[in-house]
Amino acid sequence: MAISKETADKLLSQAYEQYYDVVLAVCRQQLRECKDYAEDCVQKTFIFYYNKLLEGEEVEYPKTYLYSIARMTCKKEYLYFKRRQAKTADIDDAAELVDPVQDFDLINAADLDYDEIAKVLLSKLTDDERTLFTLKYIEKKSLKEIGELLDLKPNTVAKRLSRTGEKIKQLVTPVLENYRKGG
Numbered sequence: 001m002a003i004s005k006e007t008a009d010k011l012l013s014q015a016y017e018q019y020y021d022v023v024l025a026v027c028r029q030q031l032r033e034c035k036d037y038a039e040d041c042v043q044k045t046f047i048f049y050y051n052k053l054l055e056g057e058e059v060e061y062p063k064t065y066l067y068s069i070a071r072m073t074c075k076k077e078y079l080y081f082k083r084r085q086a087k088t089a090d091i092d093d094a095a096e097l098v099d100p101v102q103d104f105d106l107i108n109a110a111d112l113d114y115d116e117i118a119k120v121l122l123s124k125l126t127d128d129e130r131t132l133f134t135l136k137y138i139e140k141k142s143l144k145e146i147g148e149l150l151d152l153k154p155n156t157v158a159k160r161l162s163r164t165g166e167k168i169k170q171l172v173t174p175v176l177e178n179y180r181k182g183g
Contacts, residue, residue: 008053015062016046022063022135022149023070029134030074030127032119034081041077045070063151071127124171129164136161 003011023045027038048069052059059065122130135141135149143154143161150157 003053003056005054008050011053011062012046012050015049015066019063019066019149022131023066025134025139025149026067026070026127026131027074028138029122029130030071031078031081032122034078037074037077037081041070041073044073048073121168121171125164125167129160129167132157132160133164
């Protein structure tokens with residue numbers, strides 16, 4: 001059953017106001033080195049949502065729906081970015097297009113700069129952990145703000161951030177030990 005354009009406009013407006021920030025954070029975290037595409041992905045996500053509303057699709061959980069659409073859109077955009085980059089890259093740059101880090105424990109920390117280490121660490125986190133990390137440490141949101149964006153209690157956010165911190169610590173410890181040994 002199709003809904004009226006006015007109803008679709010109202011639902012889109014509500015979703016945009018309520019979920020824009022968190023969808024943008026998800027897109028930025030998903031796109032990593034091509035963050036310039038994040039705004040485009042957010043817009044494409046909301047356009048897709050709006051079209052589905054106009055087609056009459058009922059969206060019971062708009063936040064979850066928007067997350068999944070944003071992730072799908074980001075993956076498509078990322079692949080497009082990589083293909084375009086590969087076509088224009090010199091042969092000397094081709095090695096950089098492939099992620100050289102398969103096993104984080106084998107990294108020689110002295111060979112990487114801060115941004116590269118952060119990128120590798122974030123790649124080892126789940127989508128939810130990356131979203132929390134991005135909102136807290138990159139977007140500088142408070143626990144209360146993150147809780148409101150993700151429909152979580154601030155205590156739950158704190159607990160999940162603590163677990164994420166422990167996971168990062170476990171990932172970093174072998175690398176730091178290797179670095180201290182001169183490896």
